[in-house]
Amino acid sequence: MMVDVMQQLLPGFLIPYFNGLMQLGQDTFGSAWANILTLVWTVIKVMLIIAPLLLIVAYVTFWERKIIGWMQVRIGPNRVGPWGLIQPIADGLKLMLKEVVIPSGADRSVFLLAPVFAFAPALAAWAVIPFNATLVLANVNASLLYVMAMTSIGVYGIMLAGWASNSKYAFLGGMRSAAQLISYEVAMGLALVVVLMVSNSLNLGEIVKGQGQGRFAEMGLGFLSWNWLSLLPMFVVYLVSCVAETNRAPFDMAEGESEIVGFHVDYSGMAFAVFSLAEYSAMILCSTLTSLLFLGGWLSPVGFLPDSIFWLFAKISAIIFFFFWIRATFPRYRYDQIMRLGWKVFIPVCLIWVVVVGFWMMSPWNIWK
């Protein structure tokens, strides 16, 4: 696999050297060489996803500041580089050079492990995300379950950060955010149950393909046959739960600069930066999942335009813009109101909708055949 691709990509004068290298490896390692090649090829593919992702994360923070600036009639960052374009790099460099202060009495190993726990799941989930009908790192049968399992680990970062800081404020903040994440995960999971009921599959690629069928798709109005319309309540629940899961405003109990203190109050430097990297990559992941599950992924909205990966990117960008928009618009929720919304509104709505869709699918008016 890797050998074929490399022979196509490399310029002509390098191919003999490449073949020589392959021959050398074959001679040295024998039968293990194929395994080593598979490993190297997988690592390269992983890097091809993670490196652009980190770059996008950096520029999402930039666009967030710009867009919120424009919404509040400010200019936003405009000093570093042309139009302020180097600002995220400068921020990253500054954070890397700062000292990571570890509070006395803190549990050192857990304190440093917590940001990793927050960040790693948000990256690991990308392994099964399909970018178009063929472009996917690991085409797992139960990829939706895998994404749910990975994102459910992110809560450890928050809890451990709160506990390991050895501070009551951080601990209370950690408990508060962990309770929030767990509550909204339930609503999110139930919304996903409805999606996989109608698409009859746990594979993200199959779920997207299923949305390209139906009466509206045949009429060339593909965007009406996507799940967002037929499962509108679930779409709303999922989108709002996404905002809550990623700790974004107006659900940003985790930060709460003005009135309460969050779980990462004792973090500084790069350890703090990893938390915010985790927040932004989780946000991009959530937007991607919403576009795949409810907005038809890479499918084209109208019949006369071809399906393409650019549709997926456009949908993701639109949802990320939506995240920024509500951050600039709404004031922060109070904690008991967050809990009420999650447990008393979203979960009952989802439970009822599971039953409704079940009956709908068994009735003669089933539209998902």
Add this chain to the structure above:
Amino acid sequence: MEFKTFVFYFLSTVLVYASLRVVTLRNPVHAALHLVLAFFSASGVWILLQAEFLAIALVLVYVGAVMVLFLFVVMMLDINLDRLREGFWSYLPLGAIVALLMVAEMSLVIWATSSDLFDHDVAQTAAGYSNVQAVARLLFTQYVYPFVLASVILLVAMVAAVALTLRGKRLSKSVSPAQQVFVKSKDRVRVLQMPSEKRE
């Protein structure tokens, strides 16, 4: 050595190490974290056995939900390690008996089902074979009554937990958030139009 074998030994080593640390570590939070690591390695071993649904469910349920609640409790408790260690010798005989019984039972199960455990090939499944469908088909046809029964028992446990925390009438004077979210600004603020006054 085949790559799969290497992965298996790696995961098993981590699993055994993590499980040992769960019982030997003094700090309960560290012990719980090692339990998380043990669950993770176990799910890796299950993936090697091509039971991907069970493996993901293990991570989703045990790592994502059960251990989080465990950590919640462990972190909030003020555990005095010295007092915990006092009873070690008096509890040892009971613990040893339970452990021996478990070892005996497990080895009986293993040796009864397959005497040729170590040269036993796991049945390879076809590429398109879906574990989830196979489990669901069994769960909703052959084992539907035990399945429904288990869910009813879980429901009873949930109702019991609610009943334990619900202690009679609420005596605090807090306002229901249901009423609060429907408040409009004109219910709370009255804007007066005052004509400006002239100085005499």
